[in-house]
Amino acid sequence: MRIQELNGFYSQPLAKAYLSDFSEVSRFFTYDPRQIDGFAVRLKHLSAKKKGQLKFLAETLKHDNLQLGCGDQTLHNIGLLEKGLGVAVVTGQQPGILTGPLYTVYKAMGAIKLARELAAKLNYPVVPVFWIGADDHDFAEINHIFVPTAEGPQKITLTEKPAGRFSLGHVSVPQEVPLFLQQLEKLTPPIGWQQEGLVLLRETARQSANLAQWFGRLMTFLFKDDGLILMNPVLPPLRRLSAGLFYRAVKTAPEVDHLLQRTCQEVAAAGFSPQVQSEEDKLHLFIYIKGQRTALYLKKGQFTDREGVNTWEKEQLAQLSLSNPELFSPDVVLRPVVQEELLPVLAYVAGPGEISYFALLKNIFRHFGQEMPIVYPRPNITLVEPLVEKLLTKYQVPLQLLPVGLEGFIDDYVKRTDEVGIEEIFNDFRSVLREKQTNLVKEVATIDPELKGLGKENLRRLLRVVNSFEDKVKQRHRKNNEVAIRQLNKVNAMLHPLGQWQERVYNIFPYLMKYGPDLLKEIYPAIGLFNWKQKILFFD
Numbered sequence: 001m002r003i004q005e006l007n008g009f010y011s012q013p014l015a016k017a018y019l020s021d022f023s024e025v026s027r028f029f030t031y032d033p034r035q036i037d038g039f040a041v042r043l044k045h046l047s048a049k050k051k052g053q054l055k056f057l058a059e060t061l062k063h064d065n066l067q068l069g070c071g072d073q074t075l076h077n078i079g080l081l082e083k084g085l086g087v088a089v090v091t092g093q094q095p096g097i098l099t100g101p102l103y104t105v106y107k108a109m110g111a112i113k114l115a116r117e118l119a120a121k122l123n124y125p126v127v128p129v130f131w132i133g134a135d136d137h138d139f140a141e142i143n144h145i146f147v148p149t150a151e152g153p154q155k156i157t158l159t160e161k162p163a164g165r166f167s168l169g170h171v172s173v174p175q176e177v178p179l180f181l182q183q184l185e186k187l188t189p190p191i192g193w194q195q196e197g198l199v200l201l202r203e204t205a206r207q208s209a210n211l212a213q214w215f216g217r218l219m220t221f222l223f224k225d226d227g228l229i230l231m232n233p234v235l236p237p238l239r240r241l242s243a244g245l246f247y248r249a250v251k252t253a254p255e256v257d258h259l260l261q262r263t264c265q266e267v268a269a270a271g272f273s274p275q276v277q278s279e280e281d282k283l284h285l286f287i288y289i290k291g292q293r294t295a296l297y298l299k300k301g302q303f304t305d306r307e308g309v310n311t312w313e314k315e316q317l318a319q320l321s322l323s324n325p326e327l328f329s330p331d332v333v334l335r336p337v338v339q340e341e342l343l344p345v346l347a348y349v350a351g352p353g354e355i356s357y358f359a360l361l362k363n364i365f366r367h368f369g370q371e372m373p374i375v376y377p378r379p380n381i382t383l384v385e386p387l388v389e390k391l392l393t394k395y396q397v398p399l400q401l402l403p404v405g406l407e408g409f410i411d412d413y414v415k416r417t418d419e420v421g422i423e424e425i426f427n428d429f430r431s432v433l434r435e436k437q438t439n440l441v442k443e444v445a446t447i448d449p450e451l452k453g454l455g456k457e458n459l460r461r462l463l464r465v466v467n468s469f470e471d472k473v474k475q476r477h478r479k480n481n482e483v484a485i486r487q488l489n490k491v492n493a494m495l496h497p498l499g500q501w502q503e504r505v506y507n508i509f510p511y512l513m514k515y516g517p518d519l520l521k522e523i524y525p526a527i528g529l530f531n532w533k534q535k536i537l538f539f540d
Contacts, residue, residue: 001522001540005533006400008380014272014359015352019377019532028267028359031374034530036121039346042374043122046087046344053241057342058082060237065230068213068220073227077127081229081344085125088229089115090339091349091378092131095168095215096142097158097180098201099222102503103351106379106527108219109520110349112226113527114376118346126346127229130219131339134169134212134234135286135329137293142168142211145507147187152493153505156183164292167329169212169234177205187510194513201509222508222520231343233335236326238342243325245341245368249285249334250318252367253298256284259363260333267359275356276333286329293329336361340370347374379527381535382495382502383511389538391491395484403534405496410488417481426470433462515539 010016017024022032031038061078080086091107099105111128119126136142144157160174174180181201188194200221208214216230232238249256257278264274283296283303294305296317303312312320321328330338336358339345350358358375365372382402384392392399401409415423441455478485497505512519526535 001525002538003526004399004536004538005528005531006403006536008377008532008534009403010352010355012275012352012356014267014275015355015377017272018355018359018375025270025272025359028263028362029375030362030372033347033374033376036530038374039118040122042346042371043087043124045371046346049344054082054084056237057241060235061229061231064216064232064235065220068216068230069224070220070230071224071227073225074220074229077125077227077229080125080127086127087124087344087346088127088129089118089347089349089376090129090131090343090345090373092133092339094133094136094138094142095212096145097211098145098507098509099215099218100142100145100507102381102383102506102508103378103501105222105508105520106381106503106523107349107351108223108228109524109527110376110379112223112228113524114347114349114529117529128227129229129231129343132169132212132216132219132230132232133335134210134232135167135293135335137165137167139166139168139171145184145509146497146505147184147510148494148497148506149187150490152490153497154187156180156187165294166291167234167288167293169210169232170291171211173205173208173211173214178202181205184510188513192514193516197509197513222517233338233342234329239326239328241342242328242330242338243322245334245338246285246321246325246328246330247318248368249283250303250314250321253283253303253314254281255367256333256364257282257298259367260284260360263360263363272356272359274360275353276360282331284331284333286331288327288329295331332357333361333364337365337368337370340365340373341368345373347376349376349378351378377532379535380501380503380532381523381526381537383523384495384536384538386539388491388494391487395488395491397488397491399536402495402536403501405499406488406492410485410492413484413488414478414481417484418477420477422470422473422477426466426473430463430466433466434459437462 008019010019014025022034026032031042058078058081062075065074065078077086089111091111093100093104093107096104108130111130115126115128139161143161144155146153146155158174158176158180160176162171181198185198204217205214208217212232212234216232219230261278264278267274281297281299283298285296286293287296289310297304297306303314303317304310355375355377358372362372395413397406397409437455437459441452445451495502523537526537528535
């Protein structure tokens with residue numbers, strides 16, 4: 001593997017400022033991730049606030065990770081947390097099918113590598129933790145993958161969907177998974193690790209009770225030797241550890257929402273669009289009603305669901321959060337706060353959207369007696385396979401276009417190969433035509449002034465004929481270049497599919513099936529620490 005670097009960038013303005021000019025957004029965060037001294041300060045803060053229920057947390061993590069098939073290093077890391085001898089670098093994502101987009105894997109790798117680096121720099125145990133976003137109920141967001149093919153990205157979707165707003169950690173593995181994997185087999189070449197990979201996917205699906213568990217088994221397979229701890233917040237024991245925070249959120253409502261609204265206004269005043277638009281009267285907690293995740297609101301002093309069908313008095317709901325915390329679930333605003341409640345979080349490895357979320361939460365952390373952790377931008381990597389690299393070289397494609405797309409380059413290439421100068425000669429012809437026709441109309445209008453109007457309509461018709469002919473000429477020229485256009489479009493589909501970063505679209509398993517699971521070891525060197533460049537990774 002060879003690595004080349006490009007300047008990193010984010011399209012979200014706030015996240016972009018976080019990378020390029022931290023001073024613009026520093027007031028919304030507690031730490032600058034570029035300053036290594038900040039990690040030592042954060043560690044000192046965590047050491048002064050020892051968690052009280054680490055043994056119970058560790059027992060739950062140990063039991064769940066063993067079920068997922070974890071290795072000895074993961075158990076060792078859980079033991080460090082249990083004894084209060086370690087802190088965590090955390091990242092997380094919803095439990096996508098086959099681990100979801102590539103960036104899910106990159107986030108895990110970033111957390112693993114950062115934990116190792118910080119442990120060495122701080123001379124203190126730091127363990128990597130992956131928070132499985134099993135609370136999430138947006139099945140449509142995670143029920144598919146895109147497979148890179150010669151014809152472009154091909155989507156495979158699980159069509160069975162839950163009949164309601166059920167958290168992914170409560171959704172069974174769909175019965176149609178074998179059909180889903182048959183489609184994957186057809187779209188991947190029958191070489192390398194394809195059959196072994198398909199066996200792994202079938203077996204882990206069969207062994208899993210729900211989507212979060214299937215996701216966890218696959219992540220455990222990928223990172224079994226790296227000590228990654230997987231954490232599923234919908235597990236009842238972890239809900240019980242969150243009960244006190246749920247209780248405070250209810251008892252102090254609507255304070256969390258007021259803090260969010262205030263910060264949204266401050267972020268907007270700074271020239272950025274808040275990542276979350278505060279919804280009036282929202283509690284930022286969900287409650288499960290007949291298994292469905294239902295948002296809670298505070299209206300006229302009473303807690304209710306959106307439709308007002310179910311209602312609770314404040315003290316009633318507060319006591320319910322203590323006695324039955326497994327009925328409650330945080331939204332995107334309170335999820336990082338719950339995470340901070342359960343774990344000694346040194347840093348959180350975040351994508352651009354998450355960075356923008358965290359910008360709204362500083363005062364909400366304080367409300368719960370917490371401090372915002374260090375928010376560390378996740379790695380950005382583009383994988384370039386050998387055939388794609390050959391085409392990049394053949395057509396001399398500038399590398400800086402890889403993260404943004406080749407559409408403009410393809411158009412420019414077609415123009416460069418136009419030896420006739422199609423646009424120029426047709427523009428000249430239209431100019432001459434307008435001039436000649438205008439002079440003609442002036443002369444014949446002496447016969448009848450109404451001929452001026454007919455002349456304008458005649459010119460429009462003539463130009464339509466000329467434009468149509470120009471289009472046909474351009475089509476013939478493109479046809480002469482169809483091989484180059486097809487090859488460049490293939491490159492674009494591999495590196496910038498659907499107009500997005502590759503890591504947001506494609507899934508890791510089609511690559512593993514072709515190159516084997518050791519591919520991850522080849523990717524690790526591209527996980528640059530304290531170097532948020534866009535990495536281009538060329539396969540050997």
